[in-house]
Amino acid sequence: xxxxxxxxxxxxxxxxxxxxxxxxxxxxxxxxxxxxxxxxxxxxxxxxxxxxxxxxxxxxxxxxxxxxxxxxxxxxxxxxxxxxxxxxxxxxxxxxxxxxxxxxxxxxxxxxxxxxxxxxxxxxxxxxxxxxxxxxxxxxxxxxxxx
Amino acid sequence: xxxxxxxxxxxxxxxxxxxxxxxxxxxxxxxxxxxxxxxxxxxxxxxxxxxxxxxxxxxxxxxxxxxxxxxxxxxxxxxxxxxxxxxxxxxxxx
Ligand SMILES: [Zn+2]
Numbered sequence: 001x002x003x004x005x006x007x008x009x010x011x012x013x014x015x016x017x018x019x020x021x022x023x024x025x026x027x028x029x030x031x032x033x034x035x036x037x038x039x040x041x042x043x044x045x046x047x048x049x050x051x052x053x054x055x056x057x058x059x060x061x062x063x064x065x066x067x068x069x070x071x072x073x074x075x076x077x078x079x080x081x082x083x084x085x086x087x088x089x090x091x092x093x094x095x096x097x098x099x100x101x102x103x104x105x106x107x108x109x110x111x112x113x114x115x116x117x118x119x120x121x122x123x124x125x126x127x128x129x130x131x132x133x134x135x136x137x138x139x140x141x142x143x144x145x146x147x
Numbered sequence: 148x149x150x151x152x153x154x155x156x157x158x159x160x161x162x163x164x165x166x167x168x169x170x171x172x173x174x175x176x177x178x179x180x181x182x183x184x185x186x187x188x189x190x191x192x193x194x195x196x197x198x199x200x201x202x203x204x205x206x207x208x209x210x211x212x213x214x215x216x217x218x219x220x221x222x223x224x225x226x227x228x229x230x231x232x233x234x235x236x237x238x239x240x241x
Binding site: 023025055056057100101103106 | 155161188205207232233235236237238239
């Protein structure tokens with residue numbers, strides 16, 4: 001279970017729309033708790049795939065280290081990655097699976113004609129054979145007062 | 148010669164939940180072989196089926212990418228640290 005509050009979800013959608021028609025990408029910082037894995041903050045990164053940014057994204061080892069540092073500074077852990085699928089459904093491609101790491105949550109937001117729509121989360125199976133759906137629990141941001 | 152090998156969070160579940168392990172090795176390749184020999188489940192995440200290090204797996208010897216050293220033949224010495232650093236890639240289409 002991945003717990004995402006509406007502020008975080010809006011930010012991911014916003015980055016997806018902003019970077020359309022290119023793929024957006026970044027790290028998700030959070031923690032694993034009894035209820036599930038909670039995303040507390042995002043760490044947007046530059047898509048390094050200059051050659052085909054519309055259907056690929058790439059995060060370098062240096063970016064990875066920067067994201068881990070950011071997580072540590074905030075007392076959080078690097079728990080996953082988000083990226084967008086411009087004009088493609090929010091399902092992982094074969095390319096996504098081949099390049100995935102286990103354990104992380106992979107959030108995909110579909111951006112159709114510049115507008116962010118479906119958002120899903122996935123985890124690689126331990127034997128690398130498939131991506132499995134990770135249910136998203138939509139939470140209310142902390143400190144938000146319901147009226 | 149004792150070499151420390153740092154395991155990224157995503158792979159610790161396959162290495163007895165440890166953040167780092169120590170091996171005796173004279174090259175980076177030898178240390179990695181010790182690692183995957185001890186923790187066999189790590190192998191498919193680090194190597195392709197034909198035995199090459201996966202493109203999104205980066206191996207650093209004391210902060211230097213071994214691609215710019217002598218790759219897996221890079222010699223190691225006592226007290227060295229080898230880190231496995233992920234890079235992340237994906238995309239919408241095959
Ligand atoms: Zn993708």
